[in-house]
Amino acid sequence: MREKHFRMKQKHFFIIFLSFLINSNFLFSQSTLNVLWDKDEDKPIAYATIKGIKNYSVSNEKGVFELEKMDGKITIQSVVYETLEIDYNFLKTKDTIYMQPLTYELDEVLISKESLYTQMLKTVLTDYTLEPHKEEFFLRAVIRKDSEIYKIIDFSGLVEKQTLFETKTKPMPKRNYKIQIDNIRKVGLDDRDIDILMFSFKDFFTYLIRLSFNKDDFDITYESTTNNDSKRITLEPKDKEKTKFKGYFLLNRDNTFREADITYLNNNSNYQSKRDIKYRTKQMNWKSNFERNTNTGKLQLHKGKIIAELELIRNDTTEIYEFTYIYNSKPLDKNIAIKNNINLKKDMFKLKSDYNQKYWENHEILTLTNEMQEFINRVNTMGKNSDFKTKTNMN
Numbered sequence: 001m002r003e004k005h006f007r008m009k010q011k012h013f014f015i016i017f018l019s020f021l022i023n024s025n026f027l028f029s030q031s032t033l034n035v036l037w038d039k040d041e042d043k044p045i046a047y048a049t050i051k052g053i054k055n056y057s058v059s060n061e062k063g064v065f066e067l068e069k070m071d072g073k074i075t076i077q078s079v080v081y082e083t084l085e086i087d088y089n090f091l092k093t094k095d096t097i098y099m100q101p102l103t104y105e106l107d108e109v110l111i112s113k114e115s116l117y118t119q120m121l122k123t124v125l126t127d128y129t130l131e132p133h134k135e136e137f138f139l140r141a142v143i144r145k146d147s148e149i150y151k152i153i154d155f156s157g158l159v160e161k162q163t164l165f166e167t168k169t170k171p172m173p174k175r176n177y178k179i180q181i182d183n184i185r186k187v188g189l190d191d192r193d194i195d196i197l198m199f200s201f202k203d204f205f206t207y208l209i210r211l212s213f214n215k216d217d218f219d220i221t222y223e224s225t226t227n228n229d230s231k232r233i234t235l236e237p238k239d240k241e242k243t244k245f246k247g248y249f250l251l252n253r254d255n256t257f258r259e260a261d262i263t264y265l266n267n268n269s270n271y272q273s274k275r276d277i278k279y280r281t282k283q284m285n286w287k288s289n290f291e292r293n294t295n296t297g298k299l300q301l302h303k304g305k306i307i308a309e310l311e312l313i314r315n316d317t318t319e320i321y322e323f324t325y326i327y328n329s330k331p332l333d334k335n336i337a338i339k340n341n342i343n344l345k346k347d348m349f350k351l352k353s354d355y356n357q358k359y360w361e362n363h364e365i366l367t368l369t370n371e372m373q374e375f376i377n378r379v380n381t382m383g384k385n386s387d388f389k390t391k392t393n394m395n
Helices: 088-093 113-127 201-208 357-361 370-379
Strands: 013-016 031-038 049-051 056-058 064-068 073-077 084-087 096-098 104-106 133-145 148-161 177-191 194-197 218-225 231-237 245-251 257-265 272-274 277-292 299-314 317-331 388-392
Touching: 031 088, 056 064, 073 088, 084 088, 113 231, 133 299, 148 370, 177 201, 177 357, 177 370, 201 277, 201 299, 201 317, 370 388
Parallel strands: 013 194, 031 096
Antiparallel strands: 031 064, 049 056, 049 073, 073 084, 104 218, 133 148, 133 317, 148 177, 177 194, 177 388, 218 231, 231 245, 245 257, 257 277, 272 277, 277 299, 299 317
16 A cells, blocks of 8 residues: 555655544533444444434434424435434433344355446446535544544535546546535644654545455455345455455445445554664555435535554554544535635644534534543643643634
8 A cells, every 4th residue: 555645754754644534523501412332242333414494413432312392204324234213302301312233144045246246336427426415414524543633624615626536538637626614623732752643634535435446356255134125245355465455335226325434454564664663554444425315316425534554663662543534415416605715735643723612512513522621621721831832723
């Protein structure tokens, strides 16, 4: 895998890597606070979408979500779980909401595996948005150093894309993205010798749509749910020494894919060196989820997630950095004007904006966890004599 995500300099070593963003919010009155839980696996259900008639929320990494008081039904969706439809009053009586995982079994229908995979790829030309389109989005990026939070940044804004995917007949434009950032909330540390940087928006979007692979390199199997509402195509490398990727696609009844999940794993990858520092990418996972735009009938990017692990060695000490990016979006009217106000190639954490406390107190996308709030409080009280430089735009 190319180590294009790193750049290092003599005085301060700069290491660029991926880390996906989630959106966040503080609590406010007239709302409920609940937890989504997988009872079978005994774990929280992160990044599920909770939709009402006018408002929606997304559960954070602990499965926690907040939803403002409303009338009518609520739909809770996570791609590998059965959809729930409940009344808002149910949230007020139950702190924990359980979801049932979808069960897949090997599909015994006699159909060519390659044919099904090919059919899925052909839907890109007919069902996905290859024309200009716009989205409102939230993004959170988090870096952890040896399991402890190191940097957090949250964005809200608008994005215009000339196309979702590149095809043989329609190459990706050089300026495919226009991004308008409306709100930024960030807090983090910088080692006085090493500055750990995040992905740029351009690189982030590039990875989310990196879904095409040579099928000859993989053993392909497929499964389906008992009611045949969903199918799963799994790609396992034939030669794990040669091919370091694996993944799966979750298909709808019409063979369009609603989720793609790709993993790069190479624990034996070569180190790159710069003076007394060695570093390498050991693993990376990117997951993209798609939903139909009800106005156009075409599938657009709805959610995205990137997790990556960087191993760094200095002075015979090994440090592990984990990067997480969480993205959530919804379609925008094509007539809404979008003004590009950032450098798309610049590290996300270096982008600047004033902190809008009122905005962050009154949105429902991805609440801060207690761990995040404690980190924010700690950074904001650190003095100049710390081993780290602190960076924040929060009060």
